[in-house]
Amino acid sequence: MKFSPMNIKAQEFTKSIRGYDVEEVRAFLEKLSNEMEGILKENESVKKEIIDLKEKVTEYKKIEKNLQDTLLNAQETSSKSLDLTKKQTAMMIKEAELKASQILENAKTNAIEIKNAVNHLREERDLIISKLKAIVNSQANLLHLKIERAGEEPEKPTTTKSQKDFDVDVDGLVDKL
16 A cells, blocks of 8 residues: 555544554554655655766766867867968969969060060071172172173183173072071
8 A cells, every 4th residue: 555645644543442443553654654764765765866867967068068169169170270271272372373474474575575586686687688688799790890801801702601600699599598
């Protein structure tokens, strides 16, 4: 029989000549005492279990706090790392763009220098060709003069033949150069 406050209040004892039956009351008190002892032991063990569970909850809360702190630190570190990576990437892109523009500018400068050098070489070539033409023409004129002077000598028929042999193709020489 389990005891509850209602059972205890509702318990009725049989009457005897001197009042309640002493044996019945003692038996009831014994049962009540045993039940109360069991309840007190159970209550004590439940209190110990509650204390243990509270300690575990405290430990779990500490672990949870540590995990949250670790997670926040990881997120901050990740954010900082991501920001740093973005900054480094942006800096690398700017450096690459700067280097590319410098390379482009150097290439343009080199192209202009090469173009100027080619033009200068063409001018020198044209000047040399003109000088060579002038030299060849003057030499041809000298040869013609010598041939003409040689023609005043008695052997005129041979000078005419030799004048044709000394005709110089100035343009042909220049083209070969």
